[in-house]
Amino acid sequence: MKVFVAGCGTMGAGIAQVFASFGHETVMFDREADLVERGYALIEKQVRRQFDKGRLTQEEAEDLLANLKRSTDLEEAKGADLVIEAIFEDLEAKRVLFGKLDKLCRPDCLFATNTSSLSITEIASELDHESSLAGMHFFNPAPVMKLVEVVSGDHTSEETKEQFAAIVRAIGKEPVFCKESPGFIVNRLLIPMINEAADLLHQGVASREDIDQAMKLGANHPMGPLQLADFIGIDIVKNIMEIIRARTGNPKYEPSPLLGRMVQEGKLGRKSGQGFYQY
Secondary structure: OEEEEEOOOHHHHHHHHHHHHOOOEEEEEOOOHHHHHHHHHHHHHHHHHHHHOOOOOHHHHHHHHHOEEEEOOHHHHOOOOEEEEOOOOOHHHHHHHHHHHHHHOOOOOEEEEOOOOOOHHHHHHHOOOHHHEEEEEEOOOOOOOOEEEEEEOOOOOHHHHHHHHHHHHHOOOEEEEEEOOOOOOHHHHHHHHHHHHHHHHHOOOOOHHHHHHHHHHHOOOOOOHHHHHHHHOHHHHHHHHHHHHHHHOOHHHOOOHHHHHHHHOOOOEHHHOEOOOEO
16 A cells, blocks of 8 residues: 655654554655655654664564655655645645645545544545545554544545544554544543643642642553643644634633743743653
């Protein structure tokens, strides 16, 4: 199967690594060469780490990297069996991209978006065959996390859902199915919990350490909500809350003022070196 992954950030690179590890010819696309190379370097680092730990043989590592093709040319999507969009969370940018891809790809090509919260129906609106697009929401880090949310838009066909389920299982993941709804399943539950944790800290109810410890020991979570926010990215948490708030119209999803302040100050979590904790 030929897979075309648009977007070479953390998620796009992780998704490309997954498909390449299962022997699929995988194109890593982004608009700028340095973005593509940065994504490829992330994969090289992960593959080297897996090799050093004895989880990959040298042959497996070499084969995985050989399955990856780097490109800044959208024309590489021609002949793809599956196109996965993993660009930044902007509805119009995603719609425009799929409009261009639709003109390049075969009529039987499957289209997936890795959006974490945007409308599948609206993203698919530029496609001639809207029934061929679904959400294929991976979780970070994509090579490790077993879950993929398969999300149906208003026009996603049953055949498309079944094809995506088969693809997800073939790459060693487990699918769960849902209709489009703000935040889908995981983020609709998880991100408001993180937001509440930030509010508890903001109001001085408890320390960051005690909030995290409470959820680890009291709810058996492997990581506290504030630690998890740092891992996800404070800006991403805030953005998802804003999308859920806008799409539901429910003020209970208003982002905590603390999240807004942290984003303004550039305290975005692990990726910036400081969030709720110092890194």
